[in-house]
Amino acid sequence: MREPDDDGAVVECRDLSFGYGERRILDGLSFTVPRGKVTAMMGASGGGKTTVLRLIGGQVRAQAGSLRFEGQEIGALDRDGLYAIRRRMGMLFQFGALFTDMSVFDNVAFPLREHTTVPEALVRDIVLMKLNAVGLRGARDLMPADLSGGMARRVALARAIALDPDLVMYDEPFAGLDPISLGTAAQLIRRLNDTLGMTSIVVSHDLDETFRIADQVIILANGRIAAQGTPAEVRASKDPLVAQFVNAQPEGPVHFHYPGPTVAQDFGGGLEP
Template identity: 65%
Template sequence: MSDSGSLVKISGLNFSYDERPVLRGIDMDIPLGKVIAIMGGSGCGKTTLLRLIGGQLKPTHGEVQVAGHAVDRMGHDELYALRRRMGMLFQFGALFTDMSVFDNVAYPLREHTSLSEELIRDITLMKLSAVGLRGAEALMPGALSGGMARRVALARAIALDPLLIMYDEPFTGLDPISLGVIGQLIRRLNDALGATSIMVTHDIHESLAIVDYIYFMSGGRVVAQGTPDEIRASKDPFVHQFVYAEADGPVPFHYPAPPFGKELLGKGAV
């Protein structure tokens, strides 16, 4: 994919919290119109990478470009304008608990546009209809199931018809039906909007069914990448263990410890 076909381009990216390295030499190319998954174990830097793309953090070294612009070199107004073109689905939805479903979805429209309330109402109902929840507009978040709350959050994320949608663990805590619904919505809405989606996730089965390309991270690095079929067939030991949920492998079952027999004998001698 050439640069002209990329929405997000990450080059030689390093990031550290104080003296603790988190990301090391990350290179990624996120094409326009595609759904891309970023996978890996907990703590490998996936969510930090989303924050760097959104401009909440700045690289220690390297560069993140979105739509041809280096995010870390943007001024406040430029970054604010760029974020209007981004949608974000947070883990567990992060709805405003004191606002109704309607007001949660309308919030970005009221905050970032000067549209009339009549037009905001029409757009909000359209977004709720797109996720199958137009009839739930008057409900409060406390009255929603986990799956419904995630769908409302998705409607809010697409309220401004974003160019880039980012998902932080969108399937966490969902029952199988809700998980399937959210997965299909992510794919369909991305294609309908002509958007690009970046999805941080642990869910192998659902993700491989809807994404176009996967980056696997471990220890702050990209250790494998490919299409769903390439990932399923990968001979890389870490990828194979992750995809097929094997208990032991490059990520060991046992925490490092002395040989058990030696430890038992040592205790017996004391």
């Protein structure tokens, strides 16, 4: 595995460990997120991908190691410091998480009204620009209940970029989308990242679409990095777990059967699986 390059890194993670109680989720994790690039974070369910996003956002704190955003140690920040760096981050939550009692316009305007003192006339212009960027300027007056799943995800993306963040994190942005909406969402992530000069972290299980837009792919397994590199380098990995993941193989290091008694032990005879 390549050693990560710190030059121009927006996020730097070194020997990071985190767990809930005695359950270790991340164990000595080290990686960097290069500035201006799309980094995909992938791996089997429960592997700690969303936990990494929560650590970067300061929702939870690492138990060991270092995690820096733009050179600032996240775990050492007080509440005001955390709020300050969060204003430089955007988050696209799984399934969008729009405010159901607010219009599309007010959903996108929310971070501007909450975190800035810009006049309402400027809020209007910014909101319409962000909605235009995701192709939904004409949907400004709709309510979330009026939107399709793909449209709701695009509104959530407009909200995530409302404050022109340095870093945008996407938690399963393609989950539940039809092929057309999925392709649209993927291309928006890539295009907005490049056009607005942002840095992106995409947590996803959709391998083909994610590999198509990513500059760097990190595969997490058992709390550590199993593979890291360009999509082509990760596809070529000889690691059995990585090969099982990228080729969608049902059997491999991750077994189909959860560990337990043998069939003979459970049923008092017969053939073992």
